[in-house]
Amino acid sequence: MNASTHVSPDEIRSLFAQAMSRMYRDEVPLYGTLMELVAEVNAATLAGDPALAGRLQRSDALDRLDEERHGAIRVGTPRELATLRRMFAVMGMVPVGYYDLAVAGVPVHATAFRPVDAAALARNPFRVFTSLLRLELIEDAALREEAARILDAREIFTPRALELTERFEQAGGLSAEDAGTFVTEALETFRWHSEATVSHAAYQALLSAHRLIADVVCFRGPHINHLTPRTLDIDAAQHAMQARGIDAKAVIEGPPRRRCPILLRQTSFKALQEPVRFPAGDSRDTGTHTARFGEIEQRGLALTPKGRALYDELLARARDAGGAGSTGDDYGARLTAAFADFPDDDDTLRREGLGYYRYALTEAGRADPAAVAATTVDEAIAAGLVTADPVVYEDFLPVSAAGIFQSNLGGDEQRAYAAQAHQAAFEDALGARVHDPFEIYAAIERDSRLALHAPAR
Numbered sequence: 476m477n478a479s480t481h482v483s484p485d486e487i488r489s490l491f492a493q494a495m496s497r498m499y500r501d502e503v504p505l506y507g508t509l510m511e512l513v514a515e516v517n518a519a520t521l522a523g524d525p526a527l528a529g530r531l532q533r534s535d536a537l538d539r540l541d542e543e544r545h546g547a548i549r550v551g552t553p554r555e556l557a558t559l560r561r562m563f564a565v566m567g568m569v570p571v572g573y574y575d576l577a578v579a580g581v582p583v584h585a586t587a588f589r590p591v592d593a594a595a596l597a598r599n600p601f602r603v604f605t606s607l608l609r610l611e612l613i614e615d616a617a618l619r620e621e622a623a624r625i626l627d628a629r630e631i632f633t634p635r636a637l638e639l640t641e642r643f644e645q646a647g648g649l650s651a652e653d654a655g656t657f658v659t660e661a662l663e664t665f666r667w668h669s670e671a672t673v674s675h676a677a678y679q680a681l682l683s684a685h686r687l688i689a690d691v692v693c694f695r696g697p698h699i700n701h702l703t704p705r706t707l708d709i710d711a712a713q714h715a716m717q718a719r720g721i722d723a724k725a726v727i728e729g730p731p732r733r734r735c736p737i738l739l740r741q742t743s744f745k746a747l748q749e750p751v752r753f754p755a756g757d758s759r760d761t762g763t764h765t766a767r768f769g770e771i772e773q774r775g776l777a778l779t780p781k782g783r784a785l786y787d788e789l790l791a792r793a794r795d796a797g798g799a800g801s802t803g804d805d806y807g808a809r810l811t812a813a814f815a816d817f818p819d820d821d822d823t824l825r826r827e828g829l830g831y832y833r834y835a836l837t838e839a840g841r842a843d844p845a846a847v848a849a850t851t852v853d854e855a856i857a858a859g860l861v862t863a864d865p866v867v868y869e870d871f872l873p874v875s876a877a878g879i880f881q882s883n884l885g886g887d888e889q890r891a892y893a894a895q896a897h898q899a900a901f902e903d904a905l906g907a908r909v910h911d912p913f914e915i916y917a918a919i920e921r922d923s924r925l926a927l928h929a930p931a932r
């Protein structure tokens with residue numbers, strides 16, 4: 476089979492994202508409600524803001540919007556993580572970024588599998604936040620060993636999915652028929668199983684070590700625990716959730732509302748309490764498990780290291796004032812006050828090097844390449860020859876992720892793990908290095924700048 480008969484990884488990713496969305500809507504009907512609500516908010520926002528519509532169109536974000544979402548899973552062993560890496564590669568998704576959640580009391584570290592180049596992102600930016608349990612953080616040695624034994628004995632991939640992943644690696648692609656089978660088989664790994672694989676007593680013991688440990692260890696697979704659509708106005712979406720009586724998280728994670736959205740703002744609805752069965756013969760053969768939830772997000776400008784440092788500083792200021800983290804009735808006001816020090820117009824953000832921008836010729840610029848060549852980018856923008864639109868942030872935020880984890884584990888426990896970030900250990904488990912998100916954004920900006928002076932096609 477030659478390369479021309481291979482389906483592109485972008486196509487496989489789109490098929491997979493659609494199949495996952497259908498499956499999750501069947502599993503968690505409230506997710507279907509979220510999607511409707513987000514579609515309504517987005518339509519209303521675009522209708523009321525033609526400039527936004529134009530900007531999204533120029534940065535390829537408009538067409539992908541309805542299909543855009545991220546999911547999250549949690550796995551238990553290096554082999555599971557490394558195999559997922561190979562499966563995601565079939566769909567053009569690579570590990571980007573390292574997130575240490577142990578500092579926030581969640582015993583995992585994580586990466587995001589996602590496409591990286593501009594064309595692939597424009598086609599479908601589907602991402603999966605993937606966490607690896609850090610068993611070494613379970614203090615009780617007997618419990619730790621039991622968890623390791625249970626995890627080592629399970630197989631979360633179907634034989635066919637493994638076989639097709641190998642075929643992809645050897646042949647450099649999959650035929651349309653194999654791609655279809657791959658999507659169906661890969662989906663099995665992410666399905667919810669309402670039967671626990673361990674006794675009720677073992678479940679309880681793992682649950683009291685940490686609720687997340689029970690979630691990872693006690694089931695046949697790493698069920699997808701949420702799928703998040705992208706809204707253009709998260710405050711409107713949050714109100715719409717509340718208006719429909721959905722049990723939304725109290726605060727929106729991330730930066731405050733601004734004229735120029737930066738990074739990522741997220742909110743979620745509380746996880747469902749779902750019935751689970753324990754193996755027959757158990758003294759208690761039914762119970763409930765809390766893991767799956769719904770989330771909505773708004774994405775804004777990708778920040779440079781300088782912008783990100785400022786973001787981290789201001790967020791810490793807002794959280795530390797009052798010493799209450801992101802709780803308390805005045806958190807919104809503290810956040811707004813702290814972020815008054817973050818410039819809120821695109822021109823300043825761009826000129827001060829706080830965010831990444833994507834440059835493009837206007838019609839006037841295309842008509843007059845000599846004028847573009849003779850001016851600096853700033854002059855060309857002022858003269859209406861060039862536009863600079865925000866590069867969308869495609870990644871996650873560790874403080875927000877910790878807040879999402881905590882609000883959805885169904886308990887109010889707070890645990891502190893003294894562990895150091897362990898990127899090297901994570902990469903060993905993954906079997907690869909994670910990509911640096913800043914490099915990816917910088918390349919998108921640089922390529923767009925170079926293209927301004929490319930000969931007209």
Ligand code: OOG
Pocket residue numbers: 546547548549604606700741770871872875876877879880
């Ligand atoms: C992942 C939580 C992180 C986000 O959007 O920050 C996340 C999880 O709960 O497994 O999805």
Ligand code: NI
Pocket residue numbers: 545546547604701703770879
């Ligand atoms: Ni999420």
